[in-house]
Amino acid sequence: MISRRQFVAAPALIGPALIGLSRKTDRPVTGGFVNDSFPLGHRLRDRAAFPKPAQQLRVPIVIVGGGMAGLSAAWHLDKRGFHDFVLLEMEQQAGGNSRWGENEISRFPWAAHYVPVPAKGDSLARELFEELGVLRDGKWDERVLCFDPQERLFINGRWQEGIEPEDGATPKDRAQYRRFMEKIGEFRSTGQFTVPMENRAKASPLDRMSMADWLVQQGFGSAPLGWYVNYACRDDYGALAKDTSAWAGIQYFASREPEEKGPLTWPEGNGWIAARLIDKLKRYLRTGGMVYGVVRSGNTIRVLTERTEYVADALIWAAPTFLASYVIEGAPRAEGFQYSPWLTANLTLDRIPDQKNAEPAWDNVIYDSPALGYVNATHMSLATHVDRTVWTFYWSLAEYRPEEGRRLLLARDWNYWKEAILNDLARAHPDIRQCVAHIDIMRIGHAMARPSPGFLFSEERGRWLKPAGNMFFANSDLSGFSIFEEAQYRGVEAARGALRVVGRA
Amino acid sequence: MSIALFLSVFLIAACGLIYELIAGTLASYLLGDTIFQFSTIIGCYLFAMGIGSYLSRFLHRGLVARFVSIELMVGVVGGFSSSLLFLAFAYTEAFRLVLYVVVILVGTLVGLEIPLLMRILKERFQFRELVSHVLTFDYLGALGASLLFPILLVPKLGLVRSALVFGIFNAGVALWSTYLFREQIGRSHYLRAGCFVVVALLGVGTIFADRISNAADNSLYADEVIFSRTTPYQRIVLTKWKDDLRLFLNSHLQFSSRDEYRYHEALVHPGLAALPGAHHVLVLGGGDGLAVREILKYPSVESITLVDLDPEMTRLFSTHPVMSGLNQHSLTNARVHVINADAFRWLDTNTEQYDFIVADFPDPTSYALGKLFTTAFYRLAAKHLASGGLIVVQSTSPLFARQSYWCIVESVKQAGLRVYPYHVYVPSFGEWGYVIGSFEPYEPPKQLPSGLRFLSTANVAELFVFPVDMQPVPAEPNRLNDQVLVRYYEQEWKDVAH
Incomplete structure (x- = not known):
């Protein structure tokens, strides 16, 4: 006879077995990690031995780093009629955070995916966009202004238009939104919050407190407003509001007053810009050649790659600033510079999830998710009907300290992140697992500069803004945050400096 | 005898839950926003049952006759509830009003059932046993209904016919009660005749259920649907009435053959x-x-x-x-x-x-x-x-x-x-x-x-x-x-x- 204990235990054993058997079999999802850059980076960090270059070339200007800053530096040199330079990129594909990919459905971004419509004051960005045919006679090409509907938020079990939480907001919340925007308007009218930030920024006590503390100090206790501001910090800086300088948090809102409903975007995000710059500048570009050493030698600078040693009169360091101390002989450590680790994923959907009564937007955000939501690559298609698409899923590991986040990023396997992504999306799209066929994941350990309280107006940052003799630093991290316009500005500024060194200014 | 009694409890509990599920499903189906519809309907329904239970204290004499007539009323209102709701949606602006009136009406009547039944049965059983049995069968009935509803009723019978069939069950319980409690009510020709009328009414409804749901399903398409296909792009529906052909794409009229030339x-x-x-x-x-x-x-x-x-x-x-x-x-x-x-x-x-x-x-x-x-x-x-x-x-x-x-x-x-x-x-x-x-x-x-x-x-x-x-x-x-x-x-x- 079955004992009481066995009787009790039986369902406990059979239960999971039955659940296991009867569990709906989800379709298999293929994919893996792509574009891993840390093996190369770790060789530098660990001071691995590199082969001696076989040849030596004399080049007046060398640009290190083929992201947006390096490409912008090259763009400026070329425009000024200076052609005697090289642009060195360690990866096989230039573009940095503006890299992109393509599959049989669409092109898609790997990170940066939009540029807010540049204001009249941002002459550099406007100059580039005029050159690329996006801005003509003061009018923006309507095909690259983000199509309607731009953004939506999944909250309280349904989608609302826009990401400022409206659904369920109380009159008190709305009053706080209004007061917050008024406050931002006041900051905007000081003229100190501009893009690029160096134009008019003035040292401010706001930089010494966190955005979260500033909200408390101003009496902004509304939970949805708090979520919204925190989301903005996570989205633009990869940091929580409590880890973001209040000055930077305010800059996000106060620096822009677009003349046109935007942003500018393309299926491949800022990859569209990168691709055009790469095409214009391909004669200067050397990919797959990591710079492992930079050594001063009299007035010249020796730039060492595995194949070639370049002897230059001026160097533009457009790679992340923290790498300088690993590569440039005698360079100090970049103290105070912090970088948020990110994870981005491109999901191939061969079916569109059920939208119920909502229409998909370009940027789709889930309230109270730890991730940032997804951008739909086919949103900028002219078609009225798409049956397959690619979503780019963004996740800044903001709740971790950067080192912890990086450790986590490397410690977990693809399957772990795949499940995390699908579980997150399932909150808004219960049928997501029936729609996704493929997920490629990109792990970026040092994705974006993080404007921690106190950094923007620190002496440390100020030190790197000045050239070290004939070496010019150009990465967007010098601005404290990684956005297209800052990278472009820093790149062009460095190029101007380098031209002065070679006597072409 | 007692099994038969408790079986009626089982049945009326199942009927009660079915009406509630039908109202919730219909409202979600027609109005969307499932969470809101189900929450408010369950809430109103339970509250109305509370009203019913409270009202039961005011019924004193002739409890069995009262019980039978309440069953008949539940049968009619509940049985025709989904037809009524469909038609209200198709032809009136007052769907929500009708919805909540029906829910509260059915809820109140259902709330009367169990208290009355317990009072009728209190002489036959010990109180301890009575409460235990009645509630056990009540909850079992609810379980049965909740399983039957998605698995069998909605896919096989549809919402209109399911309600009618369960209305017949209510009327059946009423009829059966006139036999079970014949000592208490004596000869009750009127009641029994009433039962037959209600069963007949609901039976006829069941036969014509398809027409009712067609009339409602095609509320937009007032005419006979001669072609309908859902493509990856849209839903194409063609209707015909006499010589008038109409094309609808996603329920939007594209043309009528009578005046498309204009x-x-x-x-x-x-x-x-x-x-x-x-x-x-x-x-x-x-x-x-x-x-x-x-x-x-x-x-x-x-x-x-x-x-x-x-x-x-x-x-x-x-x-x-x-x-x-x-x-x-x-x-x-x-x-x-x-x-x-x-x-x-x-x-x-x-x-x-x-x-x-x-x-x-x-x-x-x-x-x-x-x-x-x-x-x-x-x-x-x-x-x-x-x-x-x-x-x-x-x-x-x-x-x-x-x-x-x-x-x-x-x-x-x-x-x-x-x-x-x-x-x-x-x-x-x-x-x-x-x-x-x-x-x-x-x-x-x-x-x-x-x-x-x-x-x-x-x-x-x-x-x-x-x-x-x-x-x-x-x-x-x-x-x-x-x-x-x-x-x-x-x-x-x-x-x-x-």
Whole structure:
């Protein structure tokens, strides 16, 4: 006879077995990690031995780093009629955070995916966009202004238009939104919050407190407003509001007053810009050649790659600033510079999830998710009907300290992140697992500069803004945050400096 | 005896839950927002049961007779609840009111059942046993109903018939009770006759359930559905009543065969008749082939290219005997070339030029469709106009959606074209609007093809005159990054509907 204990235990054993058997079999999802850059980076960090270059070339200007800053530096040199330079990129594909990919459905971004419509004051960005045919006679090409509907938020079990939480907001919340925007308007009218930030920024006590503390100090206790501001910090800086300088948090809102409903975007995000710059500048570009050493030698600078040693009169360091101390002989450590680790994923959907009564937007955000939501690559298609698409899923590991986040990023396997992504999306799209066929994941350990309280107006940052003799630093991290316009500005500024060194200014 | 008694408890509990589930399902199905509908309906229903339980104290004498009549009332109200709700949704504006009245009525009656039954049975059992048994069977009934509902009832019987069948169960319990408790009520011919009447009523309802659900399902399609297919792009429904054929795409009426000639003559001839040298014509949308039928009246036209997204649509109107009869086999004419493609993308990847372009898209009910009414679209279409060519755009109703109409006119204008707005009265649509866009000045035609049923050289110029209530109102152009049209349109048609 079955004992009481066995009787009790039986369902406990059979239960999971039955659940296991009867569990709906989800379709298999293929994919893996792509574009891993840390093996190369770790060789530098660990001071691995590199082969001696076989040849030596004399080049007046060398640009290190083929992201947006390096490409912008090259763009400026070329425009000024200076052609005697090289642009060195360690990866096989230039573009940095503006890299992109393509599959049989669409092109898609790997990170940066939009540029807010540049204001009249941002002459550099406007100059580039005029050159690329996006801005003509003061009018923006309507095909690259983000199509309607731009953004939506999944909250309280349904989608609302826009990401400022409206659904369920109380009159008190709305009053706080209004007061917050008024406050931002006041900051905007000081003229100190501009893009690029160096134009008019003035040292401010706001930089010494966190955005979260500033909200408390101003009496902004509304939970949805708090979520919204925190989301903005996570989205633009990869940091929580409590880890973001209040000055930077305010800059996000106060620096822009677009003349046109935007942003500018393309299926491949800022990859569209990168691709055009790469095409214009391909004669200067050397990919797959990591710079492992930079050594001063009299007035010249020796730039060492595995194949070639370049002897230059001026160097533009457009790679992340923290790498300088690993590569440039005698360079100090970049103290105070912090970088948020990110994870981005491109999901191939061969079916569109059920939208119920909502229409998909370009940027789709889930309230109270730890991730940032997804951008739909086919949103900028002219078609009225798409049956397959690619979503780019963004996740800044903001709740971790950067080192912890990086450790986590490397410690977990693809399957772990795949499940995390699908579980997150399932909150808004219960049928997501029936729609996704493929997920490629990109792990970026040092994705974006993080404007921690106190950094923007620190002496440390100020030190790197000045050239070290004939070496010019150009990465967007010098601005404290990684956005297209800052990278472009820093790149062009460095190029101007380098031209002065070679006597072409 | 006692088993029979508790079986009735089981049955009435199941019936009670079924009515509640039906109300919740129907409300979610018709109104959307499942969470809200189920929460409020369950809440109201339970509250109404509370009212019923409370009211039971005021019933003193003749408890069995009362119980039987309550069962009959539950049977009638509950049994016909889903028919009533469907019809209320289809034919009245007061669906929500009917919904909550039905829920509260059924809930109150159901709330009366168990307290009454327990009082009837209290002499036969010990209180301890009574409570235990009644509640056990009550909850078992609920379980049975909740499992049966999704697995068997909804898929096999449908909502209308399920309610009716459970109404019959209620009436059955009533009838049975007249036998079970015959000592207490004595000879009760009236009650028993009542039971038979209710069972018969519900039985008849069950037989005609299909008609009821058809009448309701097709509330929009008031007539007989002769064809219906869901394609990857849309839901195509054709209805027929006597000689009137109607086409619906996603529940929006596209034409009625009785007056479509007004719509299509007005769409094609004011523009095309003004272009005596037109050889090449492009039709965007218009997969029904009716605009093409009108264009084929011009011998000078050598080629007509029709670009429609949905292959099912053009196949239907090429091959279906009734439909291809209506368009006079226009889609299989040798001069006609049918392409199934997304119009905006197709235009973007082609360089052909046309003398006359017809943009005959469904109304901008979504951002996806709204793209086909943007400045960017018209700018692109204008590039495909041969020298001296014209484009005509179906532009929704200048009367019901006045700002939407003028928004479309403004969008065509912003694309750099001169605009010539006009309108026509189509009985099944109401006042309908179009706009001609052209680089050159345009004048209404002095000659028209023969055999037209609506347009004549005498009335064609009149189409361009707008009465006061349709005259221009300020409207922003519709742009890809700011689709004001979709918002205007939604607001204006909402105002018309209420």
